[in-house]
């Protein structure tokens with residue numbers, strides 16, 4: 001079968017022949033992959049930098065996707081970090097880590113949105129007891145996950161939704177999808193502290209220096225320092241480490257937690273998927289996705305570094321009505 005194959009870390013995958021996978025356990029199912037998202041998590045899987053990497057090569061990247069098995073049902077699936085990932089004509093899924101989708105679902109939209117949407121959906125449902133009427137700050141709101149976080153906070157009934165990012169143009173588009181205010185992140189974090197002085201939950205996609213600057217600003221300007229503030233670390237596009245000022249933890253009722261694979265169990269993540277998939281398939285969210293055939297995977301890798309549009313590899317373009 002054809003697959004996107006990584007033969008050395010640091011080099012983009014190439015579309016090559018790869019041995020077809022076969023089921024090993026009772027719950028395994030071979031699936032024809034229709035769509036698989038090229039998420040940042042997939043890029044870090046493919047370059048060996050993700051914390052779950054075993055360093056084994058060759059590998060086929062892709063951590064989730066949409067496909068159809070012998071039972072004919074359309075499924076969204078999550079893979080457990082297997083070496084034969086989703087960017088192949090076929091992969092093997094554990095049926096317990098999949099959900100059946102309505103037959104008329106758009107596979108590209110689902111493959112594009114589930115991973116970035118899950119980040120805030122799971123965080124707000126599993127890492128904090130989020131209540132309608134609370135205030136949310138999305139730190140790093142201009143990417144796919146950040147834009148979906150704004151929309152999911154709105155869906156969950158947030159009062160203030162403060163969207164912060166470094167790109168003024170993209171930031172300006174966020175009020176249309178639910179942001180009640182926007183803050184441009186540039187040098188001085190002062191304006192962020194003033195705007196977010198009553199925030200209850202921070203969904204942090206940045207970490208690094210912007211997170212520590214934001215934390216000081218938010219705590220310094222806090223209207224009521226006894227009001228609980230939960231800072232949820234979700235992504236680290238600005239840096240893997242952040243200097244956390246000890247005073248921030250003492251001067252306000254701040255707790256820092258993470259949300260991701262490990263800090264939330266597979267069982268807890270899977271429990272959230274049907275409701276999230278329902279929102280995606282019913283068109284609740286604004287999703288910017290571009291399908292790309294598997295043969296163009298090298299170009300897709302180069303493009304992914306330059307665009308915030310979510311690229312979705314389509315190993316079986318005919319099943320989407322696209323000529324191969």
Ligand SMILES: NC(=O)c1ccc[n+]([C@@H]2O[C@H](COP(=O)([O-])OP(=O)(O)OC[C@H]3O[C@@H](n4cnc5c(N)ncnc54)[C@H](OP(=O)(O)O)[C@@H]3O)[C@@H](O)[C@H]2O)c1
Nearest residue numbers: 040119142143144145146166167234235236237238259260
């Ligand atoms: N823990 C989880 O469950 C989970 C799930 C999904 C994703 N994530 C993580 O969430 C992060 C975002 O994912 P994504 O899918 O949204 O990626 P994405 O679509 O590529 O967006 C990343 C955005 O980050 C912005 N950015 C990069 N460096 C920045 C900086 N120094 N300061 C401010 N903004 C910066 C870029 O915006 P501009 O270029 O417009 O500034 C870009 O749009 C990644 O780290 C990903 O691994 C975590």
